[in-house]
Amino acid sequence: MDNTIQTTLTHEQIRHYDAPKDCLKGKNILVTGAGDGIGRVAALTYARYGATVLLLGKTTSKLEYVYDEIEGFGGAQPAMLPMNLESATQTEMQQLVNLIEKEFNTLDGVLHNAGILGQLTPLEMYDVDTFDKVMKINFSACFTLTQSLLPLLKSAPHGSVVFTTSSVGTHPRAFWGAYALSKQGVEGMSDIFTQETQNTTNLRFNCINPGATRTNMRAHAYPGENPMSLKTPEDIMAGYVCLMSDDSIGVRGQVIDLQPKQI
Template sequence: MTTQNKRLDGRVAVVTGASRGIGRAVALRYAQEGAHVIACARTTGALEELDDAIAAVGGSATLAPFDITDFPAIDRLGEAIHGRWKKLDILVGNAGMLGTLTPMGHMKPDEWDDVLKVNLTANWRLLRSLDPLLRQSDAGRAIFVTSTVGHQPRAFWSAYAVSKAGLEMMARTYAQEMEKSTVRTNLINPGATRTTMRIEAMPGEDPKTVKSPESITEAFVELAEPTCTRNGDLIEL
């Protein structure tokens, strides 16, 4: 892939949950398309493996190992990005937590809080810290990963479904607030995808029967491009 056809050449992108699954696939694809990827995840070793993979395709990355629920760390991330680049072009809010699939009344309070914290509040904190940087981009793009259960109720998915419903409303509200700016915000529902979370949710399913994370990265590139005009949309894959 030559420089002239790298669709994200020179862009700076934050990807959360970048150590595995969809986040890793998106981070690697963005690097292949010329973006400098700020890869966020808890697992340092897995981030280092991603860094090696990015280097192998001629890309560049900055590793940011921290827990997405460490909200002061999110603020420090924003400060660090401002200090180095003065702007952020792309935010991919991908990190997620399934929680126990159980009747809502059986959900443990601490686990309910944790799922909401990871899937919803952390993404709001990312927007809170990175919004000024997205506005400094000539074409800021925010992309959040959601789920079918965020808009279609499903028994026993309780906290996860509620968190994704909240995420969708948050993203669409932000999209409306940004209508007169150069920032665009959209949601992607990847559908059945071969991830650790999918295996956790569907333990009897043959992983080979669902699509790979690598196969869905094109949608993330399209929404991240400066030429993208979509705003407040939910893309179902």
């Protein structure tokens, strides 16, 4: 670990980060669930700030659309990495790592954005197959992919891993079932990775809770809610950019709530 002086930003500063132009220039950032919603907007935003974005998702046509959007505004040429996290094996993830190493040499950041809601029902009645699917995509795949990517991330000057959590992960709530449990697990994973690496590498781990945001997942969870009352993914990107920038190299093991007064 180098002797760079690391200053810690407050959560408020992260939420309202005023990103310098090209603050992500030269960085290679992998975004899971990059085909739509927050993942798509994060990928576009990272590219606008100079990053080379690696687009991971299960639907190739959606990745192609984001790819074209980035090329359309002159961003660095992105890469498409089609992968279904529900069925991906550790071998497939290692093949992904080998491809990234061959094409990009190193990896500066990962945004674990992919996730599914599952059922909103009592645990007593929760479908076991759905439970397994939610835990695989939201939790187990995050672990396996992170573990596989660690050598590449450690080779970066200041690697950053950002997990996506939720208020029901920080404070589990009745009827949120596997989704709440998966997010609680993600927060614990980030904490353990932080403890195990903080004295040996320049790699940092944090969680982001985007809060109530205008996405398809939110609409499924709250079908009676007026989506126009919610912030858009574009409205909350400051925190996402901050945690990938070198201004946040002193921020470790945090759960950043981007809308602390929201559900």
